[in-house]
Amino acid sequence: MINETALLESKALRDSALERTDVLDRVKALSLLPDGMHVTTAMVATYFQVGIKAIRSLVLDHDAELRASGYRVLTGSELSSFKELSGVQSRTRNLALFSRRAVLNVAMLLRDSEVARQVRVYLLDMEHLARNQPVDNSVQKDVASLDDRIDQRITHILGKTVVPMFNALIETSGEHRRELLALRAGVQRVEQRLRHHHARLQRLESPYEGRPLPGVMAFMDAMNGRTFERHIAKLLRRDGCTNVVVQGGQGDRGVDIIALTADGRRLVVQCKRFAPYLNITSPDVQKFVGSAKVLYAAEVALYVATCPFTSEALSIAADGGITAVHRGLLEEWSAGAVLKILE
Numbered sequence: 382m383i384n385e386t387a388l389l390e391s392k393a394l395r396d397s398a399l400e401r402t403d404v405l406d407r408v409k410a411l412s413l414l415p416d417g418m419h420v421t422t423a424m425v426a427t428y429f430q431v432g433i434k435a436i437r438s439l440v441l442d443h444d445a446e447l448r449a450s451g452y453r454v455l456t457g458s459e460l461s462s463f464k465e466l467s468g469v470q471s472r473t474r475n476l477a478l479f480s481r482r483a484v485l486n487v488a489m490l491l492r493d494s495e496v497a498r499q500v501r502v503y504l505l506d507m508e509h510l511a512r513n514q515p516v517d518n519s520v521q522k523d524v525a526s527l528d529d530r531i532d533q534r535i536t537h538i539l540g541k542t543v544v545p546m547f548n549a550l551i552e553t554s555g556e557h558r559r560e561l562l563a564l565r566a567g568v569q570r571v572e573q574r575l576r577h578h579h580a581r582l583q584r585l586e587s588p589y590e591g592r593p594l595p596g597v598m599a600f601m602d603a604m605n606g607r608t609f610e611r612h613i614a615k616l617l618r619r620d621g622c623t624n625v626v627v628q629g630g631q632g633d634r635g636v637d638i639i640a641l642t643a644d645g646r647r648l649v650v651q652c653k654r655f656a657p658y659l660n661i662t663s664p665d666v667q668k669f670v671g672s673a674k675v676l677y678a679a680e681v682a683l684y685v686a687t688c689p690f691t692s693e694a695l696s697i698a699a700d701g702g703i704t705a706v707h708r709g710l711l712e713e714w715s716a717g718a719v720l721k722i723l724e
Contacts, residue, residue, distance in 0.1 A: 388489055388501055392446060395489045399450055402481040404503045406598045409496055410657040410708075411484065416463075417603055419478040425487060429494040436487065440477070443490055451480025481599065597715045598708065601654070601687055609654040610637050613685055616714060620723045622648060635672030642723055646680040649673045653686040657708055661686050663693040670701035681722055685711060 388394050405411045411428055413420055422440075426433045440447055455463050456475045463476070479487070488500035601609060614627050621643030628639060638650035651669045653661060666684060673682035684690075684698060685706040698705040704722045706714065714720050 388505065389492065395446075395486060398489065398504050399482050399485060401504060402485050403597065403599050404500055405481060405485060405488070406602075406657070408499045408503055411481070412656060412658040413602065414478075419480060420484060422477045422479070425479050425484055428484065429487070429491055429496045431491070431494050435491070435493065439487060439490055443486075446490075447479075447483050447486055450486040451483040452486075453478055597712050598657075598687070601711070601715065602657070604654060606652070606654050609687070610652045612715075613650060613652050614638055614640075617648070617650070617723075620720065622723070634676050635668055636677055639677065642681055647678065648681040648683070649677045649679040650683045650685060653684075653688070655686060655688040657688050659688045661688060661690040661694050661705070661707075663691065663697050666690070666694045666697045666701070666703060666705070670697070670703060673703065674701065683720075683722070687711060 388398070405428075409428065411420065412424055414424075420428070422433055422436050426436045429436075440452065444452075454475050454477045460474075460476055463478075485500070488494075488497040489504070491497040601612065604612060610627050614625050617625050617638065617640050622640045623643075625638065625640040628637065635651065636649045637652045638648075640648045640650075642648050649672070651673075653665075655661070661684065669682070669684050673679040682703045683706055684703050686708065688708055690698070690705050690707050695705055697703075704720075706720070710720075
């Protein structure tokens with residue numbers, strides 16, 4: 382296994398690891414500017430728990446490498462345009478910006494920071510796991526695919542053939558009507574369980590078929606509000622929810638998504654794509670409780686956020702029957718874990 386010293390001293394090794402920016406949020410939440418893409422020198426220093434002078438000194442020593450990984454200094458009209466678009470307030474004549482890649486690059490160069498050391502250790506652990514991961518068994522994948530097709534075929538037959546047959550028999554039979562009704566209900570329960578089983582299989586397999594686990598939160602942090610709502614809607618569909626409608630915007634009455642769970646319960650969702658250093662507070666949750674329970678009569682209500690909830694907000698959510706999907710739980714859910722309330 383490559384040791385930490387080699388990473389500190391080898392630019393080639395550092396370059397090979399620059400895409401793994403997700404490790405930054407796994408070690409410690411990295412606060413971003415309102416543009417969702419950059420941080421300032423002061424923010425980098427805060428993240429690594431060092432002085433600003435240490436970061437500036439590092440930039441002087443490794444200017445070319447850091448610029449290649451996304452570090453830049455804005456001046457003049459470029460700086461004015463950035464302030465206008467991002468909402469950043471700064472009276473300086475220049476502004477140094479670091480991309481997430483550049484921050485990771487700093488972590489691989491900065492020696493006197495415990496946070497930077499933890500990032501390097503995490504990177505090396507990931508590299509070790511990647512090298513020692515077993516080869517996929519294509520036969521097992523084929524069997525799983527076959528099982529999936531069989532499940533879907535059985536579900537189709539039950540829903541399109543067997544249940545209609547029972548309906549016809551019930552209409553024409555008086556003597557055995559009660560028995561036929563009971564049999565039809567049993568078949569419909571089996572059909573529902575197969576659909577739920579199929580939804581769970583899709584959920585469990587999705588991390589390997591789509592985007593891999595690393596980078597989940599960085600991916601969502603880069604979204605705007607509307608894209609984030611569509612992402613949550615996609616997760617709901619993956620977990621077997623039906624009639625999923627994204628209605629965020631004016632007139633949504635405090636609910637961004639409405640749907641039905643896999644077992645038919647009425648579901649509403651509030652989505653908040655906030656910076657990870659912010660919090661969902663108790664008034665936020667109180668408003669949603671009113672909308673979800675009173676206006677929509679929801680049986681399942683999710684408050685999904687890319688940031689933490691205050692302890693009081695969590696307490697109000699629990700009392701009001703709201704499932705608080707905080708940053709950590711959202712990461713697990715997006716990566717394929719089971720959201721228990723949707724089971």
